[in-house]
Amino acid sequence: AQWDILQVDRIAASRNFYGTLRVVQKDELGVMPAQRRLVHGRIIHGVQLADTGQHGTPTSYYNAESGVATTLKLMHEREAIHVGVVGLGVGTLATYGREDDQYTFFEINPAVVDYANEHFTFLSKTKAQVNTIVADGRLGLESLDEEVLDLLVIDAFSSDSIPAHLLTVEAMEIYQRVVKDDGLIALHLSNNHLNLLPVVVNAADHLRLAVRAFKTPGNPEVAADNALWVIVGEDQNVMQQLRTMGGGGYTPSVQDAKHVPLWTDKYSSLWHVLGE
Structure with missing residues (x-):
């Protein structure tokens, strides 16, 4: 019973x-x-x-007060945008899509793609054009042309076992290659056990990219979770616009991140980011 x-x-x-x-x-x-x-x-x-x-209410880490929502608000000043997303979940981000926008999701697990389409409506109800590619995120991105994305969202770090190859300097170079010169990279870093912010700050500093972080509280009334989003960009004008958007944003210290060694394809260690 x-x-x-x-x-x-x-x-x-x-x-x-x-x-x-x-x-x-x-x-x-x-x-x-x-x-x-x-x-x-x-x-x-x-x-x-x-x-x-x-059904169209953005929930969880993608709620209307989150860093990625603030970033999309800035992106919506453009006529139409192409958003790439590594990590499908249930396709929640697609709810922000407008007519003429394009969303390309990369998801390694085919069962996630099936369930997102069969049991949730974010993908079917969006006004944007949606394309879902079953592939490892990094390999999928390498198949894209250069400078095709206005925004690249990397959301694969919530679990206990993170894909470290998506946080290395070489990975960030791939992200930089596929976003436009005035495009942005948004990384969702909420994690119960690991502080991954220094890893991203170091990689961005190594590549001379600017960083903006957004730490926002949850709201159980709309199924919104606490969220940490980190936005990385090359175009100083766009990053300055993002700084004026509010939304709880702050600029993380590069100096405070130096205790964590630079992650590369040859070296990454969770020891320095555990339990911070």
């Missing part, structure tokens, strides 16, 4: 090489609205409010 109770909110589940995926429905609890979640192991990979009238 207890097992039956535990399974009531489970909508779908599967297992493959990348682990166990579940789609669960959570009933309203206190101020927290009813919601549907994609869960990978113990990590929540995406949330959508269950009320159909609120």
Whole structure:
């Protein structure tokens, strides 16, 4: 009987090489609205409010107060934008898409792509054109032409086991190659166990790129989580515009990051970023 109770909110589940995926429905609890979640192991990979009238509400780390939302607000001053996203989740970012915008998602786990399309509506309801590519993010980006993206979003660091190859100097060079000269790179660095901010600050400093960080509080009433987003860019004018956007942004200290060695494809160590 207890097992039956535990399974009531489970909508779908599967297992493959990348682990166990579940789609669960959570009933309203206190101020927290009813919601549907994609869960990978113990990590929540995406949330959508269950009320159909609120399906388009950006949730989790992509909520309307987050650093990536502030960055997109700046990007929306452009007529149409091409956004690349490494890490699909449930496709929440697509809810920001406008007509004539293009969103290209890179997701290594084909089951995530299936579940995002079958059990969530962010991808199907967006006004933007959406393309999903099943590939390792870095390899997928290497297949793109140079300077095609206005914004590149890297969101693959929430779990206990992070893909370090997406945070090295060489990775940042690939990101820089595929974004336009006036484009931006947004990295989602929220993590319960690791402080990855110095890693990005060091890589950006090595490549002479500017950095802006956004640390924003959550709001359970709209299923919004605490979030740390770090925005990297080469164009000083665009970065200055971002600095004037507010949104809880600050410029992280390069000096404070120097205790963490520069991460490269030949060297990366979690020892210096554990539990900070």
